[in-house]
Amino acid sequence: MPMISNAPLIVLFPLAGFLLIGLLGWKYRNELVIGIVGSGVIFLSFATAVGVLFEMASLPEEARRSTVQLFPWIGTFTGTSGSLGVSVGYQFDQLSILMTLIVTGVGFLIHVYSIGYMHGDKGYWRFFTYLNLFIFAMLNLVLADNFVLMFFGWEGVGLCSYLLIGFWYEKTFTGDAAKKAFIVNRIGDFGFLLGMFLIMRTFDSLSFTSVMSSASVMPTGTPVMFWIALLLFVGATGKSAQIPLFVWLPDAMAGPTPVSALIHAATMVTAGVYMVARCAPLYALAPDVLMIVAIVGAATAVFAATIGLVQNDIKKVLAYSTISQLGYMFLAMGVAAFSAGIFHVMTHAFFKALLFLGSGAVIHGMHDEQDIQKMGGLKKYLPVTYATFVVGAIAIAGIPPFAGFFSKDEILWNAFSSELGSPVLWTVGALGAVLTAFYMSRLVILTFHGKERFDHHHVHPHEAPKTMTVPLVVLAGLSFVGGWLGVPASWGLGNVVEDWLNPVFEPARHKLMLAEHESHAAEFTLMTISVVLAASGIYAAWRWYVQHTDVPDRIAGKFARTYRILLNKYYVDEAYDAVVVRPTQTASDKFLWKGVDVIIIDGAVNGTAKVIAIAAQTVRRVQTGVAQSYAMVIVAGIVAVIAALLFI
Amino acid sequence: MVPIPYYLVLSAAMFMIGAVGVLTRRNAIIVFMSIELMLNSVNLTLVAFSVATGTITGQVLVFFVMTVAAAEAAVGLAIIIALYRRKQTVNLDEINILKW
Numbered sequence: 001m002p003m004i005s006n007a008p009l010i011v012l013f014p015l016a017g018f019l020l021i022g023l024l025g026w027k028y029r030n031e032l033v034i035g036i037v038g039s040g041v042i043f044l045s046f047a048t049a050v051g052v053l054f055e056m057a058s059l060p061e062e063a064r065r066s067t068v069q070l071f072p073w074i075g076t077f078t079g080t081s082g083s084l085g086v087s088v089g090y091q092f093d094q095l096s097i098l099m100t101l102i103v104t105g106v107g108f109l110i111h112v113y114s115i116g117y118m119h120g121d122k123g124y125w126r127f128f129t130y131l132n133l134f135i136f137a138m139l140n141l142v143l144a145d146n147f148v149l150m151f152f153g154w155e156g157v158g159l160c161s162y163l164l165i166g167f168w169y170e171k172t173f174t175g176d177a178a179k180k181a182f183i184v185n186r187i188g189d190f191g192f193l194l195g196m197f198l199i200m201r202t203f204d205s206l207s208f209t210s211v212m213s214s215a216s217v218m219p220t221g222t223p224v225m226f227w228i229a230l231l232l233f234v235g236a237t238g239k240s241a242q243i244p245l246f247v248w249l250p251d252a253m254a255g256p257t258p259v260s261a262l263i264h265a266a267t268m269v270t271a272g273v274y275m276v277a278r279c280a281p282l283y284a285l286a287p288d289v290l291m292i293v294a295i296v297g298a299a300t301a302v303f304a305a306t307i308g309l310v311q312n313d314i315k316k317v318l319a320y321s322t323i324s325q326l327g328y329m330f331l332a333m334g335v336a337a338f339s340a341g342i343f344h345v346m347t348h349a350f351f352k353a354l355l356f357l358g359s360g361a362v363i364h365g366m367h368d369e370q371d372i373q374k375m376g377g378l379k380k381y382l383p384v385t386y387a388t389f390v391v392g393a394i395a396i397a398g399i400p401p402f403a404g405f406f407s408k409d410e411i412l413w414n415a416f417s418s419e420l421g422s423p424v425l426w427t428v429g430a431l432g433a434v435l436t437a438f439y440m441s442r443l444v445i446l447t448f449h450g451k452e453r454f455d456h457h458h459v460h461p462h463e464a465p466k467t468m469t470v471p472l473v474v475l476a477g478l479s480f481v482g483g484w485l486g487v488p489a490s491w492g493l494g495n496v497v498e499d500w501l502n503p504v505f506e507p508a509r510h511k512l513m514l515a516e517h518e519s520h521a522a523e524f525t526l527m528t529i530s531v532v533l534a535a536s537g538i539y540a541a542w543r544w545y546v547q548h549t550d551v552p553d554r555i556a557g558k559f560a561r562t563y564r565i566l567l568n569k570y571y572v573d574e575a576y577d578a579v580v581v582r583p584t585q586t587a588s589d590k591f592l593w594k595g596v597d598v599i600i601i602d603g604a605v606n607g608t609a610k611v612i613a614i615a616a617q618t619v620r621r622v623q624t625g626v627a628q629s630y631a632m633v634i635v636a637g638i639v640a641v642i643a644a645l646l647f648i
Numbered sequence: 649m650v651p652i653p654y655y656l657v658l659s660a661a662m663f664m665i666g667a668v669g670v671l672t673r674r675n676a677i678i679v680f681m682s683i684e685l686m687l688n689s690v691n692l693t694l695v696a697f698s699v700a701t702g703t704i705t706g707q708v709l710v711f712f713v714m715t716v717a718a719a720e721a722a723v724g725l726a727i728i729i730a731l732y733r734r735k736q737t738v739n740l741d742e743i744n745i746l747k748w
Contacts, residue, residue, distance in 0.1 A: 625744030628679070632671050 004066055007052050007092055009610055010045045010100060011139045017041030018132040025125025027178040035115035038128035042111050042135055046104035053097050061503050065093040067145045067209070074148065086206060091145035095342065095504045098497075099142040099274055102349045106266045107135050109471040113357050114258040116467035117364060123167060127256070130167070134160035135225060138267050146207040147196050150275070154192065154239065157268045159183045164263060165255040177254035184248040187239015192275075195231030198224065199282075208278065215281045216507055222285070229282055229289035230277065233296075236276030240326045243300045245352035247573055249323055253315040257360030260315060265322050266349035273329040273345055277338045280508035282335070288511065290420055294334020298415070298428040301327030303570075305435035310556075310566045310646065313370045314359045317443050321396065322352055324432055328411050331429055335421040337414030338513050339501040343486045344407035346497070350482045351395035351404055354475035358389035361472065362447060365600070369459065372443065377452035381461035384469045386448045388476035391442050395479040398534040403483035405531070408433060410486060410498075413523050419514055425479040430530055435538025481629050655696035662689035676728050676738040680721075687717050 017038055026036055056064045069089040091455065110130060118127050137156025144150035158181075166178030196206065203211045218225065236242070241249035252264050258271055263269070276293065277282060283290055302322045308320035325348050363370055365382050368522070370621030379386045395402035398409065412433070463469070486497040527606035544551040556563040662685055669682025691710045698706030732738055 209744075621744075625746040626741060627746070628671055628674075628740055635667060635671065 004052060004055060004092060005088070006048065008068055008070060008090055010048045010052070011090065011136065011143060012138040013041040013045045013048070014132045014139065018129055018136055021125055021132060022129040025129060029125060031119065031124050034125050034128050035111075037493045038132055039108060039115065041112035041132060042104055042108040046101070046108050049097060049100045049104055051626040052092060053101065056092065056094070056097060064503070065091070067091045069145075084206070086146055086148045088142040088149060089145040089207075092143070093504055094500050095274075095277060095418070096143050097386060098342065098346065098501070100139060103135065103138050103142060103267050106353050106475075107131075107138075107262060108257050109474055110262040110266070110353060110357065110426045112257075113261075113468050115531050116465040117258055117360055118256065120464075127164075127167060130160055130163045131258075131262070134164070134263060134268075138271070141271055145209065147199065148206055150278075151192065151196065152259040154271065154275075155189065157263070158182065158189070158239070161185070161252070161259075161263050164259040165252045167255055167259065171254075173635070174254040177248075178249040181248040181252045184245050185238045188235045188245050191231045191234025191238070193235075194260050195228050195235065195436065198228045198231065202228065205536060212281045212507070215285060215424055216511065218285055218478070220285050221287065224280065225285040226288055229279070229286035230292065231277055232282070233289060236272030236275055236330075237282075237296065238272075238274075238415045240330070241323050242272070242296050242326060242330060243303060245263055246300065246304065246311035246323050247576060250316055250319045250569070253313070253319050257315065257356060257363060260319070261356030261360065264319065265352040269322060269326055270329065270345045270349070273326065273333060273341055276330070277342055277505070280336075280338050280505050281511065283333070283578065284508035284511035287420065287589075290334050292331050292334070292423055294415070294420065297330025297332075297334055298425050299327070300324065300433075302428055302435065303327075305432045305439065307371065307566055307569050308439040309435060310563060312373050313359075313374075314362060314372050314443065314447060315356070315370055317354055317372070317439060318352070318359060319438065321355075322435060323434065325396070326379055328408060328429065328432070330621040331415055331425060332411040335414050335418040335523045336509060336514055337411060337418060338505040338508065339498040340407065340486075342501060343497045344411055345348065347395070347403035347482050347486075349404075349480070350475055351392045351479040354388060354392040354472060354479050355396065356473065357468070357472055358385050358392060361385040361468055362389075362433065364464050364468070365461045366454065367459055369454065372446040374454050375447045376450045376454070377448070378461055382448075382463050384463060384472060384579070388469075388472040389448070390444060391476040391479050393440040395483075397440050397538060398433055398530060399533065399538075401483065403479050403481070405534075406483035406486045406488070409527055409530055410488060413488070413526055414524055417519065417522070420512070426526070430533055433525040433530055434533045434537040437534040438523060438541050441538045441541030442545055449456060449546060450549070455466075488527075618619070652696055655692060659689045659693040659696070662686075662692070674740050674742075676731070676740055679727050679740065680724055680728065683724075684717060684721070687713060 017040070020037055023032055028034075067089050069087050072085070072087045074084060074086040111128070114127065114131065118124050121127065134157060137153045137160055139153070141150055141153025141157060144153060162178045162182040165181050166174045168174050199211060200206055203214050205211055205214075238245045249264060249269065253260055255264075283293070304320045304323035304327060308324065310315050311317045311320060325344070329341045329344050329348070332338070332344060361382060362375070362378060362385060365378070365385070366375065369375065393404070395404040398405045400406075412426055412429045415421040415429050417422060464472075486495050488495065544555075568574070657747060666682045666684075666686030669680050669685065673679050675684065690711055694706040694710050694713075698704065698710075728738060731743065735743060739742070
């Protein structure tokens with residue numbers, strides 16, 4: 001029996017897990033059962049996805065794409081143009097199956113890790129319920145065969161993100177962070193919605209198949225395509241934490257660490273990248289927007305990296321690093337190197353999930369301490385965590401042959417050589433790479449090396465349990481070998497990922513009329529430069545934080561102003577507070593509440609009552625209480641009626 | 649035999665006297681008597697028509713009216729006595745609590 005007809009099971013397993021744990025978990029609070037069911041369903045999805053992958057690989061290239069329709073969902077099936085017909089259907093192609101494997105594979109490891117990490121938490125069952133729901137929504141997002149189902153997944157992951165950031169809801173700041181994430185995402189989602197409306201108006205359809213095929217015959221550079229692409233990109237900036245909507249991601253670290261690893265590093269935040277890649281044929285019609293995407297991506301990559309240089313919260317450093325890496329992915333999208341961007345999504349999922357889980361193990365071992373200034377010398381207490389964390393750090397820094405090198409270098413090369421790219425974009429990207437190498441080394445050194453700066457009387461660092469270290473080791477292995485799937489073509493070996501994904505992006509690249517550049521010399525030169533840059537970043541960190549530990553303080557003292565700006569994240573939160581939040585509050589308070597609500601609405605309601613009261617005050621004087629006056633009126637009435645009968 | 653209009657004129661006169669009494673007098677007892685006068689003027693009309701047309705219906709109705717009037721007189725006088733005990737007056741102008 002062909003695997004593909006069972007493929008919707010990939011989506012249904014997590015749903016089943018969500019329902020099982022969600023409906024029964026509160027009653028049977030058996031951690032072992034909940035953990036096994038929660039991770040088990042994800043593993044089943046993963047296994048099914050692997051089956052689909054193998055079947056797909058056995059087919060010829062042009063037969064690999066298929067869709068499975070489940071049932072009609074929303075429909076005004078009138079048959080006329082403009083009628084909306086949306087069905088729940090899943091699309092399996094090279095891109096979506098790759099994303100599915102990342103989501104379920106990394107998701108499974110993080111579920112296993114959570115068994116150990118969340119041990120003893122009173123919301124244990126709730127945690128796994130949300131995680132399974134998240135995977136369900138995320139799979140809907142990546143597998144959907146139309147925009148509406150994708151939007152369902154898009155909103156679903158947003159909801160789960162909100163629920164999981166605010167998982168420890170007793171603390172005010174987690175609730176605030178959750179609300180911030182949700183509201184900022186909503187702003188982006190509004191752009192996505194508007195984009196969808198425009199697509200509906202332009203293409204009379206919301207299914208990927210028909211939209212993309214109509215797009216392939218449309219002219220390039222029309223205003224409507226510009227707006228569609230731009231609005232979709234606004235949605236992507238919200239979900240994927242790009243300038244200007246990145247502010248929610250650092251705060252989202254208030255959630256449990258596995259959540260940061262799964263949602264805010266490996267999967268959900270890459271949804272924006274995936275969406276741009278999925279809509280590549282639309283973006284191909286709007287080269288101007290592609291340029292905006294590239295610029296925003298490159299700017300975010302460097303901007304977030306500079307903030308990451310000085311943060312002291314272990315998870316905040318990783319959060320800014322995530323924003324920065326997402327910037328690279330958008331840079332890749334912007335220069336139409338879609339495969340390279342998706343490749344980076346994959347390797348980033350490996351090493352960033354590893355780094356987050358590693359930081360979770362550190363936080364776990366340090367009794368909920370997150371300040372790296374209060375750590376140091378943890379190497380000997382957490383050997384496994386240390387070893388895996390270093391692998392992750394080297395991978396993200398871009399040192400060959402670790403995974404990050406291949407994907408990042410692919411992006412940088414495309415940023416330089418693509419017809420949509422430019423040396424400026426490359427320079428900005430390379431600058432970000434140095435900063436990345438530097439702040440990751442700083443993080444490793446401050447956490448694991450040097451003097452032990454924590455209080456020995458209260459903190460006894462200890463290694464994490466097996467359920468946590470095993471996923472770390474697996475992810476470390478993937479961070480090491482994962483990049484080998486995408487060895488640059490210039491090295492003479494096949495670039496498996498690119499070859500696999502190319503058929504999906506071929507139409508878009510064809511539309512953009514991009515030629516393949518084969519300048520190996522230049523590629524090698526740039527590659528060497530970026531490796532040297534990464535190494536120098538690591539060397540600088542080593543010199544400043546191991547050898548001459550007074551240097552960072554001296555620099556911070558010398559450039560006090562810059563340091564303060566970076567430490568306060570360029571005051572972006574404060575700026576948004578001043579420009580958006582406070583005016584909104586003031587307007588709500590002074591105008592909407594005290595103006596519209598109190599004066600107009602309350603005034604109208606109370607005014608109506610008052611008018612009736614005044615009228616009644618006047619008219620009630622008719623009621624004298626003297627029976628005879630009533631009788632008088634009755635008689636007068638009778639006389640009038642009789643007179644009318646007689647004379648009219 | 650006295651022709652019908654004579655009865656009707658007398659009856660109308662009695663009714664008007666009664667009605668004016670109800671509307672103008674302030675003594676509850678007199679208002680009460682005026683109501684009785686109106687009832688009886690109607691009775692007179694009923695009986696006159698009954699005789700003139702040779703049917704018995706009007707006379708039967710008169711008996712009903714007299715019965716009801718008797719009951720009404722019993723209840724009405726009881727109310728007036730209860731009212732007097734409470735307010736020490738039967739002046740209708742002073743009995744005006746049936747209002748805002």
